[in-house]
Amino acid sequence: MPNTHSGRGRKARGAIARGEAPAPAGDAAPPGLPLAELPPVGASRPLRIAVLGAHPDDPESGCGGTIARYAAGGHAVVVFYLTRGEAGIRGTSHDAAAAIRTAEAERACAILGATPRFVGQIDGETEISVARYAQFEEMLSAEKPDVLLAHWPIDTHRDITAFETRKRDACYAHASQGHAWYDGDHVQMHQFRGREAGVRSAEAFVVHARST
Numbered sequence: 439m440p441n442t443h444s445g446r447g448r449k450a451r452g453a454i455a456r457g458e459a460p461a462p463a464g465d466a467a468p469p470g471l472p473l474a475e476l477p478p479v480g481a482s483r484p485l486r487i488a489v490l491g492a493h494p495d496d497p498e499s500g501c502g503g504t505i506a507r508y509a510a511g512g513h514a515v516v517v518f519y520l521t522r523g524e525a526g527i528r529g530t531s532h533d534a535a536a537a538i539r540t541a542e543a544e545r546a547c548a549i550l551g552a553t554p555r556f557v558g559q560i561d562g563e564t565e566i567s568v569a570r571y572a573q574f575e576e577m578l579s580a581e582k583p584d585v586l587l588a589h590w591p592i593d594t595h596r597d598i599t600a601f602e603t604r605k606r607d608a609c610y611a612h613a614s615q616g617h618a619w620y621d622g623d624h625v626q627m628h629q630f631r632g633r634e635a636g637v638r639s640a641e642a643f644v645v646h647a648r649s650t
Contacts, residue, residue, distance in 0.1 A: 476504070476643065477585060479511040487515040488583035489552070493561060494523045494543035495612040499624045501587050501641045502550055502605035509551030516581050517552045518574075519543055521561040527614050532560070538614050546608040587643060 477485055487508050491497035497505065497517045509515045523539035524532035540556065547554040557574055559565065609620040625639075632639035 479507050479513070481511075481513070485513040485584045486582055487513055487585045487587065488578060488581050489515065489517045490520070490586065490588040491517065492520045492564070492589065493526060494519055494539040495546070495609060495615055495619075496589070497587075498546045498550070498605065498608045498612070499620055500589075501643070502546075502608045503628075504587065504641050504643075505550045505552050506605060506608075515550070515552040516555055516583070517543075517547055518555045518557055518577070520557045520564065521559045522556055523561050525561040535614070539612070542612045542614060546611040549608040549611060550605075 485508065487505070489497045489501060489505060491500070497519070505515050505517070522536035522543075524536045526539055527535040530538070543554050543556075555577065557577065559570070606620065609624070610617060628639040628641060631642045634640070634642075
């Protein structure tokens with residue numbers, strides 16, 4: 439999911455979804471680290487949040503804490519899965535893997551308080567075409583989102599502390615993938631981002647501004 443690492447002295451356009459717990463002593467954020475904020479969870483009107491992920495478990499691992507926070511705050515969160523993770527279980531057929539991972543994604547969304555949507559592409563065989571763009575544009579436009587959360591645009595795959603437990607449980611709902619992928623890489627990544635923001639752990643986002 440999205441990343442925002444600015445480096446020392448470099449101006450960043452990013453957003454950190456901050457947790458509630460203070461950082462341990464000595465873990466203060468670097469002075470002057472510029473952070474742009476996502477819309478507040480306590481916004482005056484309910485927001486519609488769309489989260490985009492290539493496979494089941496991508497949205498949960500990348501921004502599950504943020505999803506849970508907004509959902510608990512009364513906002514509508516829809517998670518779009520580009521594929522059903524058909525190639526994600528070694529030694530299992532695409533159809534069987536898709537059934538398993540679809541059920542896992544639905545359980546994960548129930549834990550986080552989100553609604554799952556499946557775009558219909560195939561894991562490892564994603565198509566980029568006018569027809570596919572039009573299909574997804576129609577699905578996304580129907581939700582009328584106020585905020586979009588998506589993958590870091592140079593992700594190598596081809597295709598919050600307040601809600602830490604719920605996020606972990608949602609990631610563990612993807613039992614076919616085991617636990618090591620989350621307990622190892624993702625826990626360390628969120629702890630590192632937390633140090634940047636001055637909290638125990640955090641999720642980070644790049645703000646992509648576009649004129650309308």
